[in-house]
């Protein structure tokens with residue numbers, strides 16, 4: 001890593017993270033991300049230029065609006081830092097070239113979608129659809145995982161040496177990834193709706209996975225789907241357990257219910273709470289797509305080795 005270039009890329013990531021904060025707030029509210037200038041959502045006090053420097057401004061203002069002292073969410077700080085870290089990680093992982101550009105764009109979009117979904121339960125089309133197009137275009141410049149050699153190691157050798165077939169294979173892999181990602185979520189959503197009568201996954205998740213597929217190709221998209229389902233299930237399960245334990249304790253200590261009765265009733269209410277609580281699945285899909293970007297191939301090789 002070239003230290004000067006690395007610092008520049010990190011600083012660029014911070015600046016993009018700062019812009020991403022604006023997108024996270026405004027896109028779900030159908031506001032323009034360009035105009036007007038940033039202002040405090042409470043008192044309307046415009047954010048002055050010297051208060052608009054990533055990281056430092058939040059620290060100098062100690063997370064408060066300089067005018068009305070309303071606290072500014074630490075999310076602004078996190079998103080800036082994470083965006084800087086992702087840009088730097090892309091450079092460290094992919095070197096100076098088009099691949100870094102591609103995956104910085106991908107990481108930028110994912111980060112925005114993760115935080116927007118967490119805060120508003122929405123995955124704006126204004127991020128996912130341009131992201132899908134961008135992923136397909138980038139597949140012609142930066143090779144998506146070589147489909148044939150990855151899926152069937154050693155079994156087939158397609159003429160990947162010539163330039164034309166390289167671009168074509170990469171593009172096909174991106175299209176296939178988008179189809180696999182979107183149709184899996186669409187299918188899972190339809191099954192969920194049938195089984196439980198509530199919408200578990202929206203079209204936002206379908207479009208998110210189409211975008212992820214276009215960037216990562218079919219293989220890493222499958223990795224993303226399975227690891228996100230696993231992470232989501234574990235999270236749901238541990239939430240239910242935590243709520244169950246907490247409510248059991250409360251029933252015993254405060255309402256003096258017998259332990260067995262308290263456990264049973266607390267379990268019922270925890271299960272209802274889970275059913276009512278809509279889990280933002282996009283958070284898990286987006287996070288695991290980031291993991292897939294950096295570690296997916298290594299994990300697949302290790303897993304392949306076990307079989």
Ligand SMILES: [Zn+2]
Nearest residue numbers: 040043065068
């Ligand atoms: Zn204010």
